[in-house]
Amino acid sequence: xxxxxxxxxxxxxxxxxxxxxxxxxxxxxxxxxxxxxxxxxxxxxxxxxxxxxxxxxxxxxxxxxxxxxxxxxxxxxxxxxxxxxxxxxxxxxxxxxxxxxxxxxxxxxxxxxxxxxxxxxxxxxxxxxxxxxxxxxxxxxxxxxxxxxxxxxxxxxxxxxxxxxxxxxxxxxxxxxxxxxxxxxxxxxxxxxxxxxxxxxxxxxxxxxxxxxxxxxxxxxxxxxxxxxxxxxxxxxxxxxxxxxxxxxxxxxxxxxxxxxxxxxxxxxxxxxxxxxxxxxxxxxxxxxxxxxxxxxxxxxxxxxxxxxxxxxxxxxxxx
Numbered sequence: 001x002x003x004x005x006x007x008x009x010x011x012x013x014x015x016x017x018x019x020x021x022x023x024x025x026x027x028x029x030x031x032x033x034x035x036x037x038x039x040x041x042x043x044x045x046x047x048x049x050x051x052x053x054x055x056x057x058x059x060x061x062x063x064x065x066x067x068x069x070x071x072x073x074x075x076x077x078x079x080x081x082x083x084x085x086x087x088x089x090x091x092x093x094x095x096x097x098x099x100x101x102x103x104x105x106x107x108x109x110x111x112x113x114x115x116x117x118x119x120x121x122x123x124x125x126x127x128x129x130x131x132x133x134x135x136x137x138x139x140x141x142x143x144x145x146x147x148x149x150x151x152x153x154x155x156x157x158x159x160x161x162x163x164x165x166x167x168x169x170x171x172x173x174x175x176x177x178x179x180x181x182x183x184x185x186x187x188x189x190x191x192x193x194x195x196x197x198x199x200x201x202x203x204x205x206x207x208x209x210x211x212x213x214x215x216x217x218x219x220x221x222x223x224x225x226x227x228x229x230x231x232x233x234x235x236x237x238x239x240x241x242x243x244x245x246x247x248x249x250x251x252x253x254x255x256x257x258x259x260x261x262x263x264x265x266x267x268x269x270x271x272x273x274x275x276x277x278x279x280x281x282x283x284x285x286x287x288x289x290x291x292x293x294x295x296x297x298x299x300x301x302x303x304x305x306x307x308x309x310x311x312x313x314x315x316x317x318x319x320x
Contacts, residue, residue: 055270057272063269066269086278087269098204106138202224
């Protein structure tokens with residue numbers, strides 16, 4: 001028995017699960033290596049040095065580390081521009097700024113991945129009657145369900161052909177639903193479908209939990225705007241707070257105006273000594289994400305070996 005009172009049977013099954021997951025682990029490590037090279041190349045290109053780790057106070061004008069990190073995120077995310085800020089309290093806050101940049105009053109936001117994540121429903125106006133929601137600003141909403149877990153391109157084309165659709169929203173992760181996560185290839189195909197019928201619509205992606213799970217990001221596949229949380233993947237477990245928006249330069253600027261105020265945008269925002277953790281977290285992120293993915297694969301295989309299946313009555317303990 002171990003110090004954690006785990007039986008020898010479980011340890012032996014765990015060793016077998018690790019052995020049987022070897023090929024999956026190898027593929028994940030290859031993604032991690034490619035993404036680490038991408039991050040390092042961006043660090044080199046933008047000449048990251050110890051001067052980038054110093055923080056600012058007050059208004060935060062000319063913060064070298066903050067501005068350099070914006071350039072690095074743009075490169076890593078495959079976009080023209082990026083906005084990486086600790087003042088974003090979570091991913092929902094960053095996504096909200098991106099949504100207000102992507103769609104204007106009188107237009108329609110079209111979700112093509114079904115019902116968005118819980119906290120975004122109040123932002124959009126699907127639930128609640130919150131002052132300042134998209135609905136409160138006269139922005140309507142419609143959605144298309146996935147078909148067998150995949151994008152329904154015919155339905156997307158039909159709905160996006162309406163010129164009143166100002167933005168198409170894609171949630172990459174499953175959130176709390178049981179559907180599969182969408183791949184970068186899925187997102188690229190959605191972009192192609194939308195642009196074939198509505199060249200003016202902005203394709204905006206909620207990239208939370210998706211960063212560094214593949215070699216490419218949604219920006220590489222044609223998304224106009226993406227957003228996510230530094231508390232999740234790109235923070236590498238070290239970023240203490242924050243979020244990012246990346247995409248077309250004009251749209252990122254509009255998100256910055258929403259984040260602070262029109263005319264100020266990304267120029268202000270003191271970093272208070274947090275820059276080092278943001279750089280270090282991004283440096284570690286490809287490896288940290290890979291370990292999380294390998295842990296998920298390992299647990300899935302171990303549970304399969306233990307014949308533990310999804311049960312409706314979660315109050316009953318599993319028999320091991």
